[in-house]
Amino acid sequence: MAVKVKKDTKDLENLIPQVRKAFLKSAEKNIGRLIVDETISVGLSPVQGEGKFKRYSESYKDAIKAGRYKGKSISPVNLKLSGDLLDSFFTKASGNKLVIGFKNKLADIHTRQGAGKSKVKRKMLPLEGESLKTSIFNEIIDLIQDEVDRILGK
């Protein structure tokens, strides 16, 4: 429902929690679409500067080609085997912070520890000192702005 706004602090104080609540209601779905569906699932890292995920090792590619992993293809490198890892995506609010993550422990292996014998890292989220791709971050800002506009009736 659109709200008429007067430029006083009281109105602003009322509007802020409304925007926050409305954004969070669909944050998991919307941010999941940005990070999981449109980025990781097509073989790209959501981390600024990482580009495409590193290719699978030759031995893993051979195993895929031999049909050892049913339904798995050698490209794109989308970190999907059973789907459990990507399905573990979540978002939540923690005070003023928006927390985004993957509950599955493989996320830490791919991102921080490195997977397989060669310990190859495929970053699913930024580590300390890194950031999300600017396009993803700006789209998250746009999602909040959309809620502002909706509530203001703009």
Place this chain on the structure above:
Amino acid sequence: MADDLEDLQQKEVELDLSNVPEDKHEDVKGEVGQFIVDSILEKLAKGDSPVSGESFKDLSKKYADRYKGGNRNPNLELEGDLLAALGFESSQDGVVIGIMDDSQRPKADGHNHLTSASKNATAPRRRFIPGSSQNFKRDIERGIQDIVDSFAATQEELDLAPGESNQDVSSSSSRGGGISISLNDLLSNESIGEMILRRIRGR
């Protein structure tokens, strides 16, 4: 120069950096280069061309069934060698984007049809590097300009546009073994309040 770049499966994107402080020029070029590479990869993942006026024909059913498990999305990826060779380097006037590995240039030309050698190519043209008289699609060109503008902006202008590109991220591992990040201050009263005020003020 243009023909040479087409032979190399590359394109130079010239940047007007006249309003950007000189000590920031290499930073702008680096950010623009990475942005274009990421944008090309995003478009290709969707089976779309990043080049203005170009589009991709779906893979043939026969080819898709044989090599791609029936998926007809033309993402130019079979084993990943071609797109792994996509990169950028800084040039005098901007950035050069394209294939950086000699071994992948013939394959790239088979898709781009940029040289005379590809005139008789049997594979359909799926151009992912613009020719000398072409540009990237409008959203990519706009993104490039936004990056240049952000480096040209004064601190006062940056203060009026809070949030965008100013990420404050902290990363952590969770007890169950997963991983998460916190986008700090994104949902703070100040951040949301400023967005509301900007709209009320018509910005």
